[in-house]
Structure formats: structure tokens, C-alpha cells
Amino acid sequence: MAVEPLSRDDIEARLADLPGWSVTDDERLTRTYSFGGHPAAAGMVAHIAQIQEELNHHSDIALGYNKVTVSVNTHSVGGKVTEMDFALARRIEAIASAHDAQ
Numbered sequence: 001m002a003v004e005p006l007s008r009d010d011i012e013a014r015l016a017d018l019p020g021w022s023v024t025d026d027e028r029l030t031r032t033y034s035f036g037g038h039p040a041a042a043g044m045v046a047h048i049a050q051i052q053e054e055l056n057h058h059s060d061i062a063l064g065y066n067k068v069t070v071s072v073n074t075h076s077v078g079g080k081v082t083e084m085d086f087a088l089a090r091r092i093e094a095i096a097s098a099h100d101a102q
Ligand SMILES: C[C@H](O)[C@H](O)[C@H]1CNC2=NC(N)=NC(=O)C2=N1
Pocket: 056, 057, 058, 059, 072, 073, 074, 075, 076, 077
């Protein structure tokens, strides 16, 4: 997969297919999920970690009582949002319903 920073237009087009995700002012693709409790939230974190190892692309994940926040950009291009970040976000979205993530 080519690794180049995405333009603002490319980012907006991809975000349109990822409700709940946004890009912060410091160029991180992020979403917060809510859960029924802590074990469910922790289970989602473990599953995300598996996916990240598979993709060799890793977000920063914050685990709270019943929330998980994922935040990612691509280190190898100096901390910009790339297609690799969106590929990870799509994989996370694909498992969210199995974890009852809101
Ligand atoms: C050596 C290894 O492939 C790299 O360090 C990978 C690992 N995970 C990564 N994760 C993220 N978010 N960005 C990267 O550039 C990156 N690079």
C-alpha cells in the first residue's frame, strides 16, 4: 500500500463512509466507542491489538471505564493521516458491532 499523506479532500471523502470518526487539528484519525461496562471495553481493545499486529499499523488506544478511544496517524510519514490509518479504522469498524460498541 502506498504510504503518502492524504489530501484534505481525500480525508473528507473517506470520513464520509466512517460515521463517528474524525481527524483532529493535530492530524490524528480518531473515534471514541462506548460500551456497557469495562470488560466489554477491554475486550474490544484486545481485538484491536490483534488487528494492529496483523496490519503492522498501530493506534494509540485509551481504555476508560466504559469507553475506548482510538487515535492513529502514520509515524513513517511524520505523523500524517494516510490510507493505512483508514484501513485500520475500517477494520475496527467491522468488529465494533460484535463488541456491542456504540
Ligand atoms: C517497523 C514497523 O513496520 C513500523 O514501525 C510500523 C509499525 N506500526 C506503525 N504504526 C503507525 N501508526 N505508523 C507507522 O508508521 C507504523 N510503522
